[in-house]
Amino acid sequence: MRHSIIAGTPEILSGAFIYGSKEAPFYFPLHQHETNAEIFLILEGEGEFRVDGRRYRGKAGNLLMYNRGIWHEERSTSDKFAAVYVAYSGLRLQGMPADFLSGSAQAAMLELHEHFLPIKKLFVEMIEEWNSPLPESADVANGLLRALTGRLVRLLHYTAEDLVKKRPHKETVHLARRYMEENYPFDVTLETLANLTYTNPYHFIHVFKAETGMSPIQYLIRYRIEVAKQYLESTRLPMAEIAEKVGYKSDTYFQNLFKKTTGMSPGQYRAASRA
Structure with missing residues (x-):
């Protein structure tokens, strides 16, 4: 067959x-x-x-x-x-x-x-x-x-032999990424991701970084910031509400993290996206 x-x-x-x-x-x-x-x-x-x-x-x-x-x-x-x-x-x-x-x-x-x-x-x-x-x-x-x-x-x-060999690691990373993409508004911990993928935290971090070039936490931050950009571009929601929607209870922490990641504050990004 x-x-x-x-x-x-x-x-x-x-x-x-x-x-x-x-x-x-x-x-x-x-x-x-x-x-x-x-x-x-x-x-x-x-x-x-x-x-x-x-x-x-x-x-x-x-x-x-x-x-x-x-x-x-x-x-x-x-x-x-x-x-x-x-x-x-x-x-x-x-x-x-x-x-x-x-x-x-x-x-x-x-x-x-x-x-x-x-x-x-x-x-x-x-x-x-x-x-x-x-x-x-x-x-x-x-x-x-x-x-x-x-x-x-x-x-x-099917065509690349190295892809076939790496597939188990790719599946592990995909499962973790999918979980973060679906649960970013909530508290996502390294222990949760490791348990989800049946690995220990140290091994999971190593595999994830080898496949994506970043740590799981860096990926989660990047994804949350991308979602925040969508809200900033398409809504007039206040910063505190956007922060909560993407998983941050502190508005100040969210705004500092956004600026560190993108080089501009959320307010500056919103203004630039509508210019």
Whole structure:
């Protein structure tokens, strides 16, 4: 029997071609999707992308993966830009959250190299079928999506030997990150994370830092600050309330930590984001 980690197949929610130019560049502000994921393939030109707090410079032949719930921002930077995207739900990979195509420790952008042309062909045909009025076009499009995600799962989870060897550590880190992302408003301790991942605190810190480049506490602070930025940009909530929403009982401590992390106070950040 052939091995597969795909436990649930996805279905398309929407999909389209995207274009940008020097006069009318493509831009989609920072946002997230709570109930679905997206795949974004650059066909022509270049762009800048922010995914889960990381920044990427993409070009033709690069594919970006926005897992469910992940914050992302997109903009074209070249005179001519073309891309294609699909939004989907229902994908389940063993050991990963729903609609997660890539692991949290993996980069959100994939350089396709020799795989670009066959994946481009699948992607373009899928979107053309999805937007076609012909009979059975939705079924054909969803079949092509399953072929596309199957190809990408191969590239992401089977091709690199070192990735296979490190997978247990990556799963440990992913579980801890997911817990922090879901429980950041509350008290998250090192002991809780170590117990959650069935490791001792010292080993857990070592594994987490080796995989992410930062300690668990540094990651938690970074995530809380990112959430605070969303509140500062999109609401008029007072600082004390934002501090409490992201897990800090002391407004003063929150404001000092925000400035230490970002280089500006929360008030300065709010003003700059609305300038």
